[in-house]
Amino acid sequence: MAKMAKTTAIRTGEASPPLLFRHVSPGPADSTLKFRLLHFWEARKNVKGGPGILLGIELLMIDAEGTLAQGFIGLNRRNQYEKELKRGSIYTLTNFYASNSKVMYHVADQRLVICISHASALSKDEEDDEGILTERFRVRSFSEFEANCDLRGDLHDVVGHLKLVDGQALHERPVLFTNDNAASRKVMVHLQLKDGPVMNVYLWDEAAESFRVKFDASASTPTVLLVTTVNPKRLGGKLCLSSMSSSRVFLDEEVDPSKEYLAWLATNPSVTSLVNPVEVVKAETLTIGEIAAFIKRQPPQVVAYFDCIATIDDVKLGTEWYYIACKDCQTKLNRGPTTLLCPKCGNENATAVANYRVELSVYDNDEQCMFIILGDAGKDLTGMKATELIDAYVQENGGDEAEIEVPLPQCFIDAIGQTKKFRIKVAHYNFTSTRLSLTATKIVSAAELPPKNPPLKMLPGTEVENTELAEGSGGGASATEEEKKAKRTKRSG
Secondary structure, three states: OHHHHHHHHHHHOOOOOOEOHHHOOOEEEEEEEEEEEEEEEEEEEOOOOOOOEEEEEEEEEEOOOOOEEEEEEEHHHHHHHHHHOOOOOEEEEEEEEEEOOOOOOEOOOOOOEEEOOOOOEEEEOOOOOOOOOOOOOOEOOHHHHHHOOOOOOEOEEEEEEEEEEOOEEOOOOOOOOOOOOHHHHEEEEEEEOOOOOEEEEEEEHHHHHHHHHHHHHOOOOOOEEEEEEEEEEEEOOEEEEEOOOOOOEEEOOOOHHHHHHHHHHHHOHHHHOOOOHHHHOOOOEOOHHHHHHHHHHOOOOOOEEEEEEEEEEEEEOOOOOEEEEEOOOOOEOEEOOOOEEOOOOOOOOOOEEEEEEEEEEEEOOOOEEEEEEEOHHHHHHHOOOHHHHHHHHHHHHOOOOOOOOOOOOHHHHHOOOOEEEEEEEEOHHHHHOOOOEEEEEEEEEEOOOOOOOOOOOOOOOOOOOOOOOOOOOOOOOEOOHHHHHHHHHHHHO
16 A cells, blocks of 8 residues: 555655555655654663663654554663653654564554664654644553552553542542652552442552642642553452553543543532542552562552561570660661661650561561561561560669660560561662561451471562661571570470
């Protein structure tokens, strides 16, 4: 068809009509394409602990038939073309290379990627072409996302109504992080789709910032959210959606699908009933291995919470089992000449309180690692605050509380062999360490592991790592073999 059009143009002296995306074939082409540029973004190769390696610029384009295609401008040609790119404008491209090398994360109908080559000529048309759509979305249902979960294939769009934003209900306008820190690089919303349950949607980096800016600029609290090119994946058995570099965010009446959803809500008011945040914000339950995999593949700015079922195998001895913290922010205090100083609050005469910091060796059916028990998790395990245990020891043994050395309470030794569901916090330090240790901030409940033999020894690379609240204390022995043997005999009996 392209050859016939070109022959006719030669005979009549008229230019060949632009080639449609569906007629593009692999390899080099000297044909002309005409399209509207919908979106462009940086293409990067992910690198753990860093921003990634910049590869070039990716484009999302639409032609006169409404077919979407993905384009690519390599890093060497980025400076030549990037300043001329404008979202929504019409472009003409002559001479290009159509590549079929992209095998994951497709954002367009056309599987071939249209690459700008050394022979390409890209120009922006001065006049708009009303025959080319200004937008087109590929919205999918819950069941379709579920069918494509973890396949790393097509990235489709999602639209629904907001239930919670960063754990905050909408009846009181949520307050979003705006500082340039780890928490501000992510927004997590609970989105209700028409045909499925409430879903966790994670917005990262540019998508998170776009959501924050639009949300805060809205006169009234936004209700409907549309996110493009989301990646469906399963965490702890629960389907979640995650934004990608190509993702865009739209609220309420910005685009047609969100307008239509907003109109549907107006005729179905019962679906917008308020929800209890406690019922919706439930941490996914992951294994130790799944949490390790999450840390490996997610950007280092993320702060996330998961539940993890594990059995306590041992307690690390020879280190302090508590630290002196600021009563207001729970940060470890520094000792000044005459007072205790809080490095976080800046308080030079901080009120001190003892907080748990106990290192437990734990295992599940597949992995073994260290859990750092902090704060409420210690109270959940022992039934007492750290201060209460210290006071009880001082009363029994006499002496000055500030000078006496308080050994690890027996109640931690007694916990060996118990299986619990732990609330695990994943934070920035987990992404920079080569060793796996996880911070437990709460013990949710008692639990059971499926019957299976535990690992015989600690896996390589799972030693203790510092937490953000308290510095590591160096070496230390485990509970004595006699104590462990007695405890295990009790369990088996």
